[in-house]
Amino acid sequence: xxxxxxxxxxxxxxxxxxxxxxxxxxxxxxxxxxxxxxxxxxxxxxxxxxxxxxxxxxxxxxxxxxxxxxxxxxxxxxxxxxxxxxxxxxxxxxxxxxxxxxxxxxxxxxxxxxxxxxxxxxxxxxxxxxxxxxxxxxxxxxxxxxxxxxxxxxxxxxxxxxxxxxxxxxxxxxxxxxxxxxxxxxxxxxxxxxxxxxxxxxxxxxxxxxxxxxxxxxxxxxxxxxxxxxxxxxxxxxxxxxxxxxxxxxxxxxxxxxxxxxxxxxxxxxxxxxxxxxxxxxxxxxxxxxxxxxxxxxxxxxxxxxxxxxxxxxxxxxxxxxxxxxxxxxxxxxxxxxxxxxxxxxx
Amino acid sequence: xxxxxxxxxxxxxxxxxxxxxxxxxxxxxxxxxxxxxxxxxxxxxxxxxxxxxxxxxxxxxxxxxxxxxxxxxxxxxxxxxxxxxxxxxxxxxxxxxxxxxxxxxxxxxxxxxxxxxxxxxxxxxxxxxxxxxxxxxxxxxxxxxxxxxxxxxxxxxxxxxxxxxxxxxxxxxxxxxxxxxxxxxxxxxxxxxxxxxxxxxxxxxxxxxxxxxxxxxxxxxxxxxxxxxxxxxxxxxxxxxxxxxxxxxxxxxxxxxxxxxxxxxxxxxxxxxxxxxxxxxxxxxxxxxxxxxxxxxxxxxxxxxxxxxxxxxxxxxxxxxxxxxxxxxx
Numbered sequence: 001x002x003x004x005x006x007x008x009x010x011x012x013x014x015x016x017x018x019x020x021x022x023x024x025x026x027x028x029x030x031x032x033x034x035x036x037x038x039x040x041x042x043x044x045x046x047x048x049x050x051x052x053x054x055x056x057x058x059x060x061x062x063x064x065x066x067x068x069x070x071x072x073x074x075x076x077x078x079x080x081x082x083x084x085x086x087x088x089x090x091x092x093x094x095x096x097x098x099x100x101x102x103x104x105x106x107x108x109x110x111x112x113x114x115x116x117x118x119x120x121x122x123x124x125x126x127x128x129x130x131x132x133x134x135x136x137x138x139x140x141x142x143x144x145x146x147x148x149x150x151x152x153x154x155x156x157x158x159x160x161x162x163x164x165x166x167x168x169x170x171x172x173x174x175x176x177x178x179x180x181x182x183x184x185x186x187x188x189x190x191x192x193x194x195x196x197x198x199x200x201x202x203x204x205x206x207x208x209x210x211x212x213x214x215x216x217x218x219x220x221x222x223x224x225x226x227x228x229x230x231x232x233x234x235x236x237x238x239x240x241x242x243x244x245x246x247x248x249x250x251x252x253x254x255x256x257x258x259x260x261x262x263x264x265x266x267x268x269x270x271x272x273x274x275x276x277x278x279x280x281x282x283x284x285x286x287x288x289x290x291x292x293x294x295x296x297x298x299x300x301x302x303x304x305x306x307x308x309x310x311x312x313x314x315x316x317x318x319x320x321x322x323x324x325x326x327x328x329x330x331x332x333x334x335x336x337x338x339x340x341x342x343x344x345x346x347x
Numbered sequence: 348x349x350x351x352x353x354x355x356x357x358x359x360x361x362x363x364x365x366x367x368x369x370x371x372x373x374x375x376x377x378x379x380x381x382x383x384x385x386x387x388x389x390x391x392x393x394x395x396x397x398x399x400x401x402x403x404x405x406x407x408x409x410x411x412x413x414x415x416x417x418x419x420x421x422x423x424x425x426x427x428x429x430x431x432x433x434x435x436x437x438x439x440x441x442x443x444x445x446x447x448x449x450x451x452x453x454x455x456x457x458x459x460x461x462x463x464x465x466x467x468x469x470x471x472x473x474x475x476x477x478x479x480x481x482x483x484x485x486x487x488x489x490x491x492x493x494x495x496x497x498x499x500x501x502x503x504x505x506x507x508x509x510x511x512x513x514x515x516x517x518x519x520x521x522x523x524x525x526x527x528x529x530x531x532x533x534x535x536x537x538x539x540x541x542x543x544x545x546x547x548x549x550x551x552x553x554x555x556x557x558x559x560x561x562x563x564x565x566x567x568x569x570x571x572x573x574x575x576x577x578x579x580x581x582x583x584x585x586x587x588x589x590x591x592x593x594x595x596x597x598x599x600x601x602x603x604x605x606x607x608x609x610x611x612x613x614x615x616x617x618x619x620x621x622x623x624x625x626x627x628x629x630x631x632x633x634x635x636x637x638x639x640x641x642x643x644x645x646x647x648x649x650x651x652x653x654x655x656x657x658x659x660x661x662x663x664x665x666x667x668x669x670x671x672x673x674x675x676x677x
Contacts, residue, residue, distance in 0.1 A: 073572055075568065075571055075572060100576075103571075103574055103576060104574060105574070106571065106572055106573065106574035107572065107573040107575070108574055111572075112569070112572035112573075114565055114569055116565055119564060119565035119566060120569040121566055121569070122566045122570065122584055122588075123566070123588070123662070123664060124587055124663065133575070133579075134574070134575070137573075137574060137576075137579075169664065171663070182569070188573070189574075195572075
């Protein structure tokens with residue numbers, strides 16, 4: 001009987017709510033129209049994030065990680081736009097909503113944390129003002145209730161003497177404390193998803209660990225899903241449940257964080273892991289991946305990584321591998337190595 | 348905060364002393380005042396008596412000290428031309444100039460700020476493009492040409508508004524105002540537009556540039572990420588950050604307007620200090636010129652000091668010294 005009830009809700013039976021991903025991104029393609037043609041910054045980016053799950057997104061500068069995050073919250077800098085693909089939040093498609101409804105989702109259902117806490121906060125308003133403003137815009141509460149919630153949030157993110165600090169201006173806080181305020185702002189309306197774009201990059205190393213631990217704790221407590229964008233594998237290793245490795249605008253590998261760190265399947269991920277000091281035994285000098293990521297204007301045919309890939313074969317020069325599960329593993333990789341070999345020519 | 352105030356005050360006093368010195372030197376060395384005040388038939392005894400009366404026999408340092416002491420008490424001597432007390436002469440004319448300048452300033456803020464915001468946030472709209480085009484005219488058209496043009500159209504041809512004078516004036520004892528009578532208000536329209544046009548375009552371009560800069564900052568992006576609507580982001584968050592330079596420029600420009608209203612005042616025969624100064628120049632009426640220099644400088648310095656104080660009101664980072672924080676605007 002339970003079966004038919006589920007079927008009655010729609011043609012496609014919905015999975016149980018607990019298993020339904022908070023965020024589903026399907027084939028996201030971000031384009032920048034320019035005078036000399038359209039630049040494709042990301043293409044075919046697909047991933048899910050479950051409730052309370054932290055997905056790390058890692059890659060070099062310009063790989064498209066931040067753009068993916070911005071596309072999800074709908075804040076791509078014009079003329080950049082999501083040219084193809086779909087974004088679903090809690091099962092509802094959001095990428096095609098009118099601007100006003102999209103804006104109502106920001107802050108309410110998707111929170112954001114940016115790289116630099118020094119510049120993320122408005123310098124001319126107290127942190128309390130900014131918190132209350134955000135809370136009252138999204139939740140139907142009085143000024144007094146908003147202030148109480150703001151105070152509770154500040155305490156929750158570990159601001160000492162919050163009653164006093166609530167009336168302070170951003171410049172009166174240290175970098176780490178400011179990032180805590182930013183996190184409080186991101187969580188102000190209890191969103192189901194937080195986009196954290198390089199949340200620790202601008203901070204001292206000693207503060208980084210505190211902030212990642214805080215983020216992890218808060219998201220576990222509130223059941224908030226997190227898209228953690230960073231170029232720091234150390235942060236990913238400490239914080240994320242799963243990791244997506246991006247290269248030249250595409251996800252080249254995605255899987256549970258321990259699997260990807262211990263057994264990276266894509267040659268690029270392998271290079272990335274090998275270049276992290278301390279994760280492996282002490283090396284004479286740091287490993288690095290030869291060459292650099294191709295520019296958007298001069299994307300090579302076939303696999304974008306083949307010019308730098310130590311294992312590239314003839315097939316990699318002509319055909320681009322799609323992301324597919326590595327046989328016998330949870331991890332998916334976009335590499336011919338796991339899809340029939342690099343030597344066989346296409347077609 | 349107190350140290351800041353004292354520092355600013357000391358600064359202001361130093362500037363005023365320098366200006367007083369320049370005014371004094373002009374007064375003392377541009378021709379012999381005795382020669383100018385007496386006619387050619389005056390005897391040597393008369394000359395010596397006047398020289399003694401004016402204190403011209405004392406050492407230059409003593410004379411400067413007396414000049415400053417007198418100036419502080421509002422005594423700038425007697426006008427050569429109409430033998431009146433210079434300070435009274437300027438004080439009589441000052442309300443006319445100040446009213447003109449304040450109306451022009453209010454006009455420039457009331458129009459310049461919204462125009463600047465519109466041209467920044469609707470960069471490609473027809474309205475923004477039109478405003479940008481008009482602003483080029485406003486910034487390049489000299490005020491005497493604009494004044495004459497306005498007189499030609501609205502006074503001579505249409506006959507709607509008076510082309511000269513101040514209209515009927517109500518005397519409040521310490522202040523004579525044209526704002527309380529219909530003819531006074533009418534008379535204000537053309538000169539204040541003439542004076543304000545450049546200011547409007549200046550404020551508009553300033554606000555536009557600052558808005559464009561501010562809209563690119565992280566805190567605006569973050570405000571959007573917090574889900575605040577555009578209206579709030581633009582007018583509360585972005586505009587507030589643009590107010591610092593607007594305050595600076597407006598403060599400076601009020602001084603400028605007072606000093607350079609003389610062109611507009613001449614075109615419209617507006618009975619203000621600018622017109623008085625032009626007349627003083629024609630007659631080499633040095634006490635009036637010196638007093639005008641000192642008084643206008645005083646207004647400049649006072650406005651600058653007020654502007655500095657206003658900064659502290661707008662920007663909390665300047666309120667508490669030594670608590671760090673970067674420059675505004677990022």
